Amino acid sequence: MDRCERILGGLFGVACGDALGGTLEFMSSEEIEREYGYLKDIVGGGCWNLMPGEVTDDTMMTIAVAEGILENPDNPVENIGKQFIKWYDSKPKDIGNIIRIALSEYKRSNDWMKASYYAHQATGGMSAGNGSLMRCLPVALYYNDADKILEITASQSMLTHYDQKAVDACKFYNMLAYRYLNDKLKIPTIEECIEKYPDYKQVFRLTIKNLKPSGYVIDTLVCALWCFINTSTFEDAVCEAANLGGDADTIAAITGGIAGVYYGYDAIPDRWKEKILVKEQLTSIAKRIIKNNCKV
Numbered sequence: 001m002d003r004c005e006r007i008l009g010g011l012f013g014v015a016c017g018d019a020l021g022g023t024l025e026f027m028s029s030e031e032i033e034r035e036y037g038y039l040k041d042i043v044g045g046g047c048w049n050l051m052p053g054e055v056t057d058d059t060m061m062t063i064a065v066a067e068g069i070l071e072n073p074d075n076p077v078e079n080i081g082k083q084f085i086k087w088y089d090s091k092p093k094d095i096g097n098i099i100r101i102a103l104s105e106y107k108r109s110n111d112w113m114k115a116s117y118y119a120h121q122a123t124g125g126m127s128a129g130n131g132s133l134m135r136c137l138p139v140a141l142y143y144n145d146a147d148k149i150l151e152i153t154a155s156q157s158m159l160t161h162y163d164q165k166a167v168d169a170c171k172f173y174n175m176l177a178y179r180y181l182n183d184k185l186k187i188p189t190i191e192e193c194i195e196k197y198p199d200y201k202q203v204f205r206l207t208i209k210n211l212k213p214s215g216y217v218i219d220t221l222v223c224a225l226w227c228f229i230n231t232s233t234f235e236d237a238v239c240e241a242a243n244l245g246g247d248a249d250t251i252a253a254i255t256g257g258i259a260g261v262y263y264g265y266d267a268i269p270d271r272w273k274e275k276i277l278v279k280e281q282l283t284s285i286a287k288r289i290i291k292n293n294c295k296v
């Protein structure tokens with residue numbers, strides 16, 4: 001599969017997971033079963049009253065990371081931060097707690113270190129949320145060098161999430177994406193990379209009943225990896241993730257990102273891709289990444 005298929009797959013994977021899961025956010029699996037059975041279509045609605053194909057903060061912040069990198073690939077972190085503020089100023093309806101606190105503090109202090117530390121303190125040290133993981137994929141899509149990917153992946157996390165657990169989750173996730181972009185095998189790649197991230201080894205022992213679809217970054221990434229590992233198509237992975245409920249849009253977006261890179265754009269159902277309202281923006285980002293990508 002060519003790289004372009006995988007880059008487009010990753011970006012549309014995030015958006016499709018986000019748009020599907022957005023309908024189910026904050027619902028329990030019992031409520032989902034009662035109301036939707038098993039949701040397999042992007043229908044909008046839910047607690048955000050979404051239009052069908054409307055995406056939320058997960059996709060919009062992924063776009064912000066990508067645009068920041070494309071503006072200044074050699075030193076993108078300040079530009080990524082500027083893109084976050086631009087998005088924040090657009091008054092999005094769905095903004096996670098840690099990110100809202102960090103971005104409003106940045107607007108006051110103009111200092112990213114202060115911003116993420118402030119959010120860490122203000123949440124009583126609970127800054128290991130999934131908000132930096134949900135947006136980090138473009139770093140792996142853009143750069144071809146593992147060390148550069150790890151460095152920028154960590155820095156983009158630290159803009160808003162002070163906790164090292166958030167950094168580690170982003171690094172683990174983007175190392176998987178980097179390897180899938182280079183045509184590596186599905187399960188052996190996870191087994192190899194997980195050695196550096198022992199918090200996640202439980203994923204191979206859990207059943208679906210043990211999964212906790214919360215916003216805590218370790219719970220979230222365990223859910224996403226579990227859904228990816230225990231299915232064999234893009235659609236099944238993302239449906240499993242969304243139908244867990246809880247932080248459904250973010251968990252499905254993260255699952256969709258990695259599954260999209262691994263299975264490729266063509267494996268994403270057309271009925272989903274067609275619905276995504278920001279599809280032109282995603283395609284434009286993919287084209288610009290591909291154009292620049294061989295230079296780095």
Ligand SMILES: [Mg+2]
Pocket residue numbers: 056057058094249250
């Ligand atoms: Mg969201």
